[in-house]
Amino acid sequence: MKNRGFSLSIAKIPVNEAARLEDLGRLAVLDTPPDSLYGDLTRIAAKAIGAPIAAITLVDRKRVWFKDVRGIDIIEVPRDASFCSHAILQDDMLVVEDMHLDPRFHANPYVTGAPQIRFYAGVPLVTARGFKVGTFCVMDFAARLLAPQDAETLRALARQVATHFERSVVDSELRLAASRIGTLINESSMGILSEDENGRIAAVNHGYCRIFGLKNGPASMLGRTGGPAAEEFKSLFVRPTEIERRVAQILACREVVVGEELRTVDGRTLERDYLPIFVGTVYKGHLWVLRDVTEKKDAERIIESQKVQIAATAKLSALGEMAGGIAHEINNPLAIIQGRSQHLRSLAKRDRLDKEAVLVAANAIDTTTERLAKIVHGLRSFAKDGDLDPCESLQVARLFGDTLAFCAERFRNSDVRLDVDTGPAGLALWCRPVPLSQVLLNLLNNAFDAASELTERWVRLEVRDAGDTVTIAVTDSGGGIPRAVRDAMMRPFFTTKGVGKGTGLGLSVSKGIVESHGGSLELDETCTHTRFVVTLPKLAKGAP
Amino acid sequence: MARAAPTPTILVVDDEDEIRSLLKAEFTLNDCIVFEAANAKEAIQVLIERHVDAILSDVRMPGGDGLELLAYIRQNVRPLPFFFMTGFSGLADEAHGVEAAFFIRKPFRLDSVVENVITCVRGAELDRHQEAP
Numbered sequence A: 001m002k003n004r005g006f007s008l009s010i011a012k013i014p015v016n017e018a019a020r021l022e023d024l025g026r027l028a029v030l031d032t033p034p035d036s037l038y039g040d041l042t043r044i045a046a047k048a049i050g051a052p053i054a055a056i057t058l059v060d061r062k063r064v065w066f067k068d069v070r071g072i073d074i075i076e077v078p079r080d081a082s083f084c085s086h087a088i089l090q091d092d093m094l095v096v097e098d099m100h101l102d103p104r105f106h107a108n109p110y111v112t113g114a115p116q117i118r119f120y121a122g123v124p125l126v127t128a129r130g131f132k133v134g135t136f137c138v139m140d141f142a143a144r145l146l147a148p149q150d151a152e153t154l155r156a157l158a159r160q161v162a163t164h165f166e167r168s169v170v171d172s173e174l175r176l177a178a179s180r181i182g183t184l185i186n187e188s189s190m191g192i193l194s195e196d197e198n199g200r201i202a203a204v205n206h207g208y209c210r211i212f213g214l215k216n217g218p219a220s221m222l223g224r225t226g227g228p229a230a231e232e233f234k235s236l237f238v239r240p241t242e243i244e245r246r247v248a249q250i251l252a253c254r255e256v257v258v259g260e261e262l263r264t265v266d267g268r269t270l271e272r273d274y275l276p277i278f279v280g281t282v283y284k285g286h287l288w289v290l291r292d293v294t295e296k297k298d299a300e301r302i303i304e305s306q307k308v309q310i311a312a313t314a315k316l317s318a319l320g321e322m323a324g325g326i327a328h329e330i331n332n333p334l335a336i337i338q339g340r341s342q343h344l345r346s347l348a349k350r351d352r353l354d355k356e357a358v359l360v361a362a363n364a365i366d367t368t369t370e371r372l373a374k375i376v377h378g379l380r381s382f383a384k385d386g387d388l389d390p391c392e393s394l395q396v397a398r399l400f401g402d403t404l405a406f407c408a409e410r411f412r413n414s415d416v417r418l419d420v421d422t423g424p425a426g427l428a429l430w431c432r433p434v435p436l437s438q439v440l441l442n443l444l445n446n447a448f449d450a451a452s453e454l455t456e457r458w459v460r461l462e463v464r465d466a467g468d469t470v471t472i473a474v475t476d477s478g479g480g481i482p483r484a485v486r487d488a489m490m491r492p493f494f495t496t497k498g499v500g501k502g503t504g505l506g507l508s509v510s511k512g513i514v515e516s517h518g519g520s521l522e523l524d525e526t527c528t529h530t531r532f533v534v535t536l537p538k539l540a541k542g543a544p
Numbered sequence B: 001m002a003r004a005a006p007t008p009t010i011l012v013v014d015d016e017d018e019i020r021s022l023l024k025a026e027f028t029l030n031d032c033i034v035f036e037a038a039n040a041k042e043a044i045q046v047l048i049e050r051h052v053d054a055i056l057s058d059v060r061m062p063g064g065d066g067l068e069l070l071a072y073i074r075q076n077v078r079p080l081p082f083f084f085m086t087g088f089s090g091l092a093d094e095a096h097g098v099e100a101a102f103f104i105r106k107p108f109r110l111d112s113v114v115e116n117v118i119t120c121v122r123g124a125e126l127d128r129h130q131e132a133p
Helices: A017-027 A036-049 A148-187 A206-212 A240-253 A294-349 A355-383 A396-413 A433-451 A483-488 A506-516 B017-029 B040-049 B066-076 B110-131
Strands: A053-059 A063-070 A076-078 A094-096 A119-126 A132-140 A191-195 A201-204 A257-263 A269-279 A282-292 A392-395 A417-421 A428-431 A458-466 A469-476 A520-523 A530-537 B009-013 B033-037 B054-058 B082-086 B102-105
Touching: A017 A132, A017 A148, A036 A053, A036 A063, A036 A132, A036 A148, A053 A119, A119 A148, A132 A148, A191 A206, A206 A282, A240 A257, A294 A355, A294 A506, A294 B017, A294 B110, A355 A396, A355 B017, A392 A396, A392 A433, A396 A417, A396 A428, A396 A433, A396 A458, A428 A433, A428 A530, A433 A458, A433 A469, A433 A506, A433 A530, A506 A520, A506 A530, B009 B017, B009 B040, B017 B033, B017 B110, B033 B040, B040 B054, B040 B066, B054 B066, B054 B110, B066 B082, B082 B110, B102 B110
Parallel strands: A417 A458, B009 B033, B009 B054, B054 B082, B082 B102
Antiparallel strands: A053 A063, A053 A132, A063 A076, A094 A119, A119 A132, A191 A201, A191 A282, A257 A269, A269 A282, A392 A428, A458 A469, A469 A530, A520 A530
């Protein structure tokens, strides 16, 4: 049929066109292969309505693409020449009983030329997000009416198509999620076993089979019952009945359990998680997750033993720092004792050895010997390894006395004033005296080193009763610690002292000792001087 | 004919009472006059007020150490026999760069300390007399 000279009427572009096209893209249905489901729907439409042509169409940017069509051999038309681009502007269906009588379509090439459409009825396909992405339509070569029940059928079929579009989106998202989870489970080095609410194995991975040495692989286990509770697993563990009881308990509680340790008979350590699965509030089985942490545990043990060695090193080096002072402490009294005996000899040689001279010498030797004994006692208790000592109740005054016995001389000799406030009388701590004395000595040594380089030289040691805790503060005349040092100073091997002067272990080891007492060792950042505060509970764990 | 030796005057500087009184007793027994000081400041005061032939001094003391004292003497007093006494084992560290001083390590043999100091004082006396016109 010839064009009668009327111009082609082009449908308006919907106002939400960009979002509409994006939603069409979301459906991922354009240019997909034929699907029998949609073929069935167009067949039903054509049959029910008695129309020769039925189509499911999608209005793309420049074209209308037919997801399914019967009755004509067209799968795509330009959007400008399409009927459906008009139909998607409607809220309900577009019915054109006779194209020749409609100014929008009588000049349309598909009306004037092949396939010479006369009748069109199309219902917009509305997505879940409310966009009209295409139509379900029927067409005829002759003008006709659409019965109301046929209109209803068409609307119902359009809803079916829209629903299927959405479902296939959800399906593909599920497939993606499932393959992500599948990859995670299959490739994980952790052992993962999923059981359904009846205890049947729903999924299991290679990691699980590897951990338990199951040679048949995951496939052989699916559908069976009894994962970690099964008879064959019991022989794998140390204390199997205990584990069996625990598994039963966990299954009864249906609460998340993370990181429980299991020991296998071949010396491995496993960590086990239990993760119940709930759909809404309905229990749908659970996951068992197992990790072989043998290497991690071994590494932790090695680190633990290295810490002990480091602590010993630090102690020796602190002792080394003290050695000069100690030599002085010992040699001075020795000089007095030896000198007194030699003086007695000199007197004897000259026959001037009277009673008084002997008493003076004897007194001097006695008091000096006592002084030496005290130093040696302090030295012995410092050098001995007190880390495993039991806690005991220790008077703060005694702790201070024992520690100061060593370093008071050093302070005095270098003109560093040492102020000591032992706090309220009878104040006591529940602690291991030797390590704590080491902490105190270390803090005093640091304070001494800092103060002895200044013109204003003092160190203050004070204790305060803070109710449940006791705080011991060591302050020196220094002006605080630079921020950069502050962050690093508690780390092992960090030192600002010169080569050979410090190991950088004192603070980190001291912190460890204080923390093992349930206390804390911190720099008081509010103090204008350098002030370290040790806070210790009066009654630590294990106290009577 | 040898002249009668003058009585040596010794300054003992140590913060430890016992060391001072011990040295004082032994030097006195050997016919010396002994002054005591507990630190460099006190020692300087003695040097200002008294004639001293030799000094025995501890190295580290509160209130002015032995090195300060030595420096003061080098600057302000005629050359004097100067004996450092120290209980520290690392002598070299403590008095690094100090020359023309004697070191006595604690503990010491009292008789040899006294003998050495007196010999030294007499030697210094002799030097002075020989140098005199």
